[in-house]
Each structure stands twice: as C-alpha cells, then as structure tokens.
Amino acid sequence: MxxxxxxxxxxxxxxxxxxxxxxxxxxxxxxxxxxxxxxxxxxxxxxxxxxxxxxxxxxxxxxxxxxxxxxxxxxxxxxxxxxxxxxxxxxxxxxxxxxxxxxxxxxxxxxxxxxxxxxxxxxxxxxxxxxxxxxxxxxxxxxxxxxxxxxxxxxxxxxxxxxxxxxxxxxxxxxxxxxxxxxxxxxxxxxxxxxxxxxxxxxxxxxxxxxxxxxxxxxxxxxxxxxxxxxxxxxxxxxxxxxxxxxxxxxxxMGMFPQESGKHMMNLPVATAMYQRGRIIGEDEPYGWVVLSDIASGEGLRDKSTIVVARVIGYGDRGPDARRVEVAAIPLVTNNVRSNVFAGAVAEQGAYYDSVIYAVDSGGLGINVCQDLEDLGKPLHRINWGNPCFQNKNKERYINLRAQAMHQAARAAKEGRLSILTGEHRNAMLSQSSRIPKTFTDRGRIRVPPKHSKEWEGMASPDLWDAVCFAFIEGLVYTASQEKGGDEHSLGDSFESQVEELFGDVV
CATH class of the missing domain: 3.40.50.300 (P-loop containing nucleotide triphosphate hydrolases)
Known part of the structure; x- marks a missing residue:
C-alpha cells in the first residue's frame, strides 16, 4: 500500500x-x-x-x-x-x-x-x-x-x-x-x-x-x-x-507619470523651428533622394494624397550617424487625383533626382500605386506602418512602425535633424506635426492612438506629416546620390552603417 x-x-x-x-x-x-x-x-x-x-x-x-x-x-x-x-x-x-x-x-x-x-x-x-x-x-x-x-x-x-x-x-x-x-x-x-x-x-x-x-x-x-x-x-x-x-x-x-505636455509627439515651437534652421546636409555629404507619398484612403474631402521630396542621410537615431532629413519640395497635396493615375505623378517627381528611392504607403488604395510603381521598375519601399518593428530595440520601444517613425521624426525635429526648406503648405504642416497624440501601452511602449479617437481632438488625417515621417521609418534604405563627384568611398561607408543599423541587434 x-x-x-x-x-x-x-x-x-x-x-x-x-x-x-x-x-x-x-x-x-x-x-x-x-x-x-x-x-x-x-x-x-x-x-x-x-x-x-x-x-x-x-x-x-x-x-x-x-x-x-x-x-x-x-x-x-x-x-x-x-x-x-x-x-x-x-x-x-x-x-x-x-x-x-x-x-x-x-x-x-x-x-x-x-x-x-x-x-x-x-x-x-x-x-x-x-x-x-x-x-x-x-x-x-x-x-x-x-x-x-x-x-x-x-x-x-x-x-x-x-x-x-x-x-x-x-x-x-x-x-x-x-x-x-x-x-x-x-x-x-x-x-x-x-x-x-x-x-x-x-x-x-x-x-x-x-x-x-x-x-x-x-x-x-x-x-x-x-x-x-x-x-x-x-x-x-x-x-x-x-x-x-x-x-x-x-x-x-524614473517610475514617474508622463507630463501633460507629453501627450503630443512635439509642440508648435518645435514644429516652427523646422522652417528656421535651413540646410542641415552638406552638398559634399553622401545623401540620398527619397520621394515620400501617402495615398488618400477615401475618408472624405479632408483626406489628401501627398508627395514630399527630401534629402536623407544617416541610419541611426542618435549620435553622429543619426538620420537627418531636409524636405526640399512638396509638389502635391490633393484630394483630386485618382489612385489609378497617381503612380505616374509620383514617378514624375522622382525623375528629377539622381538615384531616387520611393517610399509609398501601401495601405488601402496605396497598394495599387505601389504595384504600378513596381511595374514601372521604380525602386520602392512599401510602407506598412501598422506592422511591428523589426529591430529588437524598436520592438521593445514601439507598438508598431507608425509609432516608431512618428516618434523618431519628432525627435529629429527637436534635435535639429529635420529641416523644411519650402514654404508650401506650411500651415497644414505646422498644424499636423504639432498635434500628433502619443500614449504608452501597458508595457511602456510608445503608441499613436487610432485615427479619430478622442486623443486626436477632432484632427483630420495628417497625410502631409505622415509622408514626412516615412523618411524615418525603420528599414528605409537610400542610395547616395552621384550629383557630386567622389562618392565611391562615401557609398561604402553608408552601406556599412546601414547594415549595422538594420541588423546589429537582431538575434
């Protein structure tokens, strides 16, 4: 027994x-x-x-x-x-x-x-x-x-x-x-x-x-x-x-509660400073050109398709290799272009620049624009910013790519790494960029609340600022422009830094 x-x-x-x-x-x-x-x-x-x-x-x-x-x-x-x-x-x-x-x-x-x-x-x-x-x-x-x-x-x-x-x-x-x-x-x-x-x-x-x-x-x-x-x-x-x-x-x-002023990614004075700092990328630096485009998803008259042209350099989020961006032109902000012809407009804007990369929102109607650009043979980075981040450090810090890109754009603006060189659509840019809401998840990850939630305080879709933020999204790789001579060494350096940034902490 x-x-x-x-x-x-x-x-x-x-x-x-x-x-x-x-x-x-x-x-x-x-x-x-x-x-x-x-x-x-x-x-x-x-x-x-x-x-x-x-x-x-x-x-x-x-x-x-x-x-x-x-x-x-x-x-x-x-x-x-x-x-x-x-x-x-x-x-x-x-x-x-x-x-x-x-x-x-x-x-x-x-x-x-x-x-x-x-x-x-x-x-x-x-x-x-x-x-x-x-x-x-x-x-x-x-x-x-x-x-x-x-x-x-x-x-x-x-x-x-x-x-x-x-x-x-x-x-x-x-x-x-x-x-x-x-x-x-x-x-x-x-x-x-x-x-x-x-x-x-x-x-x-x-x-x-x-x-x-x-x-x-x-x-x-x-x-x-x-x-x-x-x-x-x-x-x-x-x-x-x-x-x-x-x-x-x-x-x-510090175990402290966020400040009330922290409910937005950045404030109006920071947004205004983007228009005051001028050039932040030297002509002799190995920058690249990107054409950034957010496609209207049909939410009404205030939902607009946008094209932004920018110079970019760097792959980090801090230190000497932190990404810097200059918005050089905003050739199109409209709710009056059909998605089936929009790819042509995006491709046309990129035709003026050397070694250009296209970064386009592939959600909703944007998928058609992406497919059309690929059919035209354009080097394309599809933006799916509802997806989780790829790098471990960003997975732990952000709920998705949207939060990562928007937070890094705001941080660049605060640190003088984002400059807007054109006055086109200035009022819309200032209004949108200074009112992006920020919250934290239960694990302390940064989150952008869903559009039209109460945190947005009635603001329409920030299509123009969305496009600018695409320049900071994890994994966006640029090709150094050959507009200036002597870039072979810079191209090699740029490639090394981008490989380290993209894959350094992946296990």
Whole structure:
C-alpha cells in the first residue's frame, strides 16, 4: 500500500516555518528563496507584509519588480494556511512569460536551499496557476485576464488570507480594479498594484495621488527609479537615458507619470523651428533622394494624397550617424487625383533626382500605386506602418512602425535633424506635426492612438506629416546620390552603417 502523503499543515516543520516568516517577508527572501533583496525590494517587502496592506508601485526598468513579485507570491502561498492569491493583468501571455517564469525559478531556488522540503508541497500548473498539494480549491494561486467577467468571479472568492496582485496596473480597467478592491473584506487581506506609470488617469494613477496615504487615502505609493537600482549598470543607464526622450525617461526609467505636455509627439515651437534652421546636409555629404507619398484612403474631402521630396542621410537615431532629413519640395497635396493615375505623378517627381528611392504607403488604395510603381521598375519601399518593428530595440520601444517613425521624426525635429526648406503648405504642416497624440501601452511602449479617437481632438488625417515621417521609418534604405563627384568611398561607408543599423541587434 502506498504511503499517504503528508499535507503541508500536517508537516511538523511547517508551523515553525510559518511563525518565522509570515511576518518577515525580507527574511523569507533571504533565507528561503536565497535571493538577497535590493533596497527597493526591501521597501516593497516591508510595505506588503502587514495585514490589510494596499501598495502601489510605479517602477522603471530593471528594478527587480518581477523577481520581487515572485517572492511575494510564494511567501503568501507558503506562510499562510489555505491562502488564496489572485494575479490579474491585461496580457496573460506576458504574465506567463515574465512573472510565472520568475515563480518557477524561485521554486527551484527554494528546492535547492535549506527549506527544500517545502517546495515538495507546491504544484505549478500550465494554465498560470499553482497550488498546495491536497488543497486544489482552497490553497492556491491563480491568474486571470483583467475584464469585468473575470473580476466578478475573482471578487467572489473570499478568505482570511486573500491577496490580489494587479500587474501592469496602469491599464487595468477602473471597473475591474474597483471590483477587486471591494473583495478585500477580511482582516488579513492585501492588495498590490505594480506598473510603469504610463497614464495620467485611472485607478493606478489615483493610488499615487488622491487615494494615497499622503493625501489621506489607503494606498502606500512607491516609486522605483532605474537610476537608484543596483541591478542596472551605469553603462546601460547612460545608453537608455541618451536614447529616450523626456517622457520616456520619466516613465521607463524614473517610475514617474508622463507630463501633460507629453501627450503630443512635439509642440508648435518645435514644429516652427523646422522652417528656421535651413540646410542641415552638406552638398559634399553622401545623401540620398527619397520621394515620400501617402495615398488618400477615401475618408472624405479632408483626406489628401501627398508627395514630399527630401534629402536623407544617416541610419541611426542618435549620435553622429543619426538620420537627418531636409524636405526640399512638396509638389502635391490633393484630394483630386485618382489612385489609378497617381503612380505616374509620383514617378514624375522622382525623375528629377539622381538615384531616387520611393517610399509609398501601401495601405488601402496605396497598394495599387505601389504595384504600378513596381511595374514601372521604380525602386520602392512599401510602407506598412501598422506592422511591428523589426529591430529588437524598436520592438521593445514601439507598438508598431507608425509609432516608431512618428516618434523618431519628432525627435529629429527637436534635435535639429529635420529641416523644411519650402514654404508650401506650411500651415497644414505646422498644424499636423504639432498635434500628433502619443500614449504608452501597458508595457511602456510608445503608441499613436487610432485615427479619430478622442486623443486626436477632432484632427483630420495628417497625410502631409505622415509622408514626412516615412523618411524615418525603420528599414528605409537610400542610395547616395552621384550629383557630386567622389562618392565611391562615401557609398561604402553608408552601406556599412546601414547594415549595422538594420541588423546589429537582431538575434
């Protein structure tokens, strides 16, 4: 006859274990998980440990937040009898790829350490759940996507030892968080919210403002800056600081909420400066010509097809090889050209320039224009900026190519790397370029909201500025012009830099 398994609460070692660590989360991290905490993690552990704690963490990159969450989950599971821990997030796949991976690693560290016996009572399941063996329905950790249906189900669970953790909480729906908060009715219940501080509205934002203990509320607000984390090297910090704009630094590094002025990619003074700086590419530099075209998709009289002609040079987004662009001409902005003849107009504009490249929006009616240009034998870069970025660094930073191109164009304008040399359609250009909305996803990636959403504040499709932004889209390769002699060496240098830029971080 098989020997009956000893349940955790029957194990003579467990009562002493619980007495030692239930009130000592820092000690649990050091002695049980054997992962000495950073000062920021110690602050988190001591804030979470008391009963009825409600803690909200706004965090930058590299602060060890996910590792700390894994430790907290295991502490609550192992130290309290028949405890229930509920994990919720908008992106369950991301939760499984990050937090549950850390939980699995932490369990293995426990298994190899002085309290390895307790790991034998844990069962991790493939569906994003974990339980104490023998207590399938009463002693467990479970994960649910954040929506009203699952929130109501989760809120229906009650218990003396109940903890709710909301990850990437800045984008959790207010109704969901409010419902979950309302489930904490007993003496030893806890709630923990963690996120990058991506939005200036919502429940998570309020936990750091009117709902915080600093303002008489119930929430302990913690801010974890990457600049203060020993887990981020000085070199990595410098690289990130130099590559981010001011709002990205606040959100992704400093754990701070974006400034209200950051709701647009750039402001009117920056846009106006594009008309004031003159030439920024020397005639002796190996620049190339590009013809950029956005095709009207038939959204009405305010939706216009556009052709922009520009000089471009460089392949980076910062440093000496950062892309510079001069808009030399805007020969066409119209809603009165049929797409079936538009390719001829685009090709005609490129005929005046040496070694020209065409970059054309291939969405909607633009696909026909692209096909016609290819039939004419023109070197074409199709713009599909709803697609994700190709380079790893851009995938992590932008939700898609549209956000990447628009953000890099705005950054170039701020840094003096974008100049407009023609006064054609100046008012439209200033209006469009200074009003492009910018938001952040739950993972802190830059996002341009869908057209006609409330963030656009009634602005029509920015077709003219769209075309200019095409010059900054990832992967747009130009051919150095032969208008000036002696370019052979420059062409080689340009090719080397473009290969490094396009493929340097692809793994």
């Amino acid at each position: 098989a020997k009956k398994r000893t349940l955790l609460h029957e194990d003579p070692r467990w009562e002493e274990f619980s007495d030692d660590f239930a009130g000592d989360l820092v000690g649990f991290a050091i002695d049980v998980v054997e992962l000495p905490p950073t000062p920021q993690q110690i602050t988190l552990y001591t804030s979470v440990a008391p009963s009825r704690s409600m803690v909200s963490v706004a965090s930058g990159h590299g602060t060890g937040k996910t590792t700390a969450l894994a430790t907290i989950v295991l502490w609550h599971l192992l130290c309290y009898p028949q405890s229930i821990t509920l994990l919720t997030a908008n992106d369950m796949a991301q939760l499984k790829a990050t937090l549950w991976k850390e939980i699995g690693m932490a369990v293995e560290r426990i298994r190899q350490g002085p309290y390895g016996w307790i790991a034998e009572h844990i069962e991790i399941l493939a569906n994003g759940s974990m339980r104490i063996l023998g207590f399938t329905d009463t002693w467990f950790v479970e994960s649910k996507t954040a929506n009203e249906k699952t929130a109501n189900k989760m809120a229906g669970r009650h218990g003396e030892w109940l903890m709710i953790i909301g990850d990437e909480a800045s984008t959790l729906p207010d109704a969901v968080v409010t419902t979950l908060r309302g489930a904490l009715t007993e003496e030893h219940n806890r709630m923990l919210l963690t996120s990058q501080a991506t939005r200036n509205v919502g429940f998570f934002f309020r936990t750091h403002h009117d709902l915080s203990k600093l303002n008489g509320g119930d929430w302990t607000p913690l801010v974890f800056s990457s600049l203060e984390s020993p887990l981020v090297s000085e070199q990595a910090l410098k690289e990130l600081w130099d590559s981010y704009d001011a709002d990205e630094r606040r959100v992704r590094l």
